[in-house]
Amino acid sequence: xxxxxxxxxxxxxxxxxxxxxxxxxxxxxxxxxxxxxxxxxxxxxxxxxxxxxxxxxxxxxxxxxxxxxxxxxxxxxxxxxxxxxxxxxxxxxxxxxxxxxxxxxxxxx
Amino acid sequence: xxxxxxxxxxxxxxxxxxxxxxxxxxxxxxxxxxxxxxxxxxxxxxxxxxxxxxxxxxxxxxxxxxxxxxxxxxxxxxxxxxxxxxxxxxxxxxxxxxxxxxxxxxxxxxxxxx
Numbered sequence: 001x002x003x004x005x006x007x008x009x010x011x012x013x014x015x016x017x018x019x020x021x022x023x024x025x026x027x028x029x030x031x032x033x034x035x036x037x038x039x040x041x042x043x044x045x046x047x048x049x050x051x052x053x054x055x056x057x058x059x060x061x062x063x064x065x066x067x068x069x070x071x072x073x074x075x076x077x078x079x080x081x082x083x084x085x086x087x088x089x090x091x092x093x094x095x096x097x098x099x100x101x102x103x104x105x106x107x108x109x
Numbered sequence: 110x111x112x113x114x115x116x117x118x119x120x121x122x123x124x125x126x127x128x129x130x131x132x133x134x135x136x137x138x139x140x141x142x143x144x145x146x147x148x149x150x151x152x153x154x155x156x157x158x159x160x161x162x163x164x165x166x167x168x169x170x171x172x173x174x175x176x177x178x179x180x181x182x183x184x185x186x187x188x189x190x191x192x193x194x195x196x197x198x199x200x201x202x203x204x205x206x207x208x209x210x211x212x213x214x215x216x217x218x219x220x221x222x223x
Contacts, residue, residue, distance in 0.1 A: 004151065008149075041217075042113075042199060042216050042217055043152075043199070043214050044214070045211040045212065045213075087151070087152070089151075096154070096167075097152075097154070097212075098151070099151030099152040101149055101150055102151065
């Protein structure tokens with residue numbers, strides 16, 4: 001079967017760096033997505049990884065290791081507006097998205 | 110600049126009532142999806158469509174029906190609402206169903222079934 005795990009909640013300080021981990025188990029893999037969702041709002045796309053390695057996009061970076069079934073989202077220079085839930089989603093062999101429950105990130109001043 | 114629009118945003122139903130959620134997208138996307146989001150769980154796919162006139166079941170289709178008569182619209186129907194269908198419903202669309210197809214979501218519809 002398929003399974004995605006990510007921490008339920010994390011807390012970090014404004015200006016700091018935080019890493020949100022996502023581990024998965026799957027028989028087929030067509031990429032891993034990260035989405036951001038502010039409370040009461042729709043998810044919005046952050047990143048997509050299909051090959052191993054780090055993808056950098058401004059303050060946000062996403063890393064993938066297919067052999068380990070592991071990804072992380074790295075947020076640098078944290079701002080209060082980064083307080084949100086971060087959703088990890090796996091695209092399986094049928095191109096269906098399997099979603100993690102999300103990690104609620106709380107930023108403190 | 111509309112993107113994906115869902116109506117209504119909020120609705121309260123009594124058990125057994127029926128209703129339809131409307132999703133409209135103006136990006137000429139082929140793929141459209143209906144998800145539900147519940148506390149402590151990931152988004153779960155209810156039904157999806159790969160083009161006008163087509164629909165397919167997702168992970169949790171029971172109790173729901175859908176129609177895609179026009180490319181830009183995807184309707185989600187509840188024939189006889191149950192309290193277990195209390196949830197936030199998100200519509201999404203994508204240009205491609207393949208791995209490069211990022212999803213664009215509507216703002217969500219919060220449904221409460223009493």
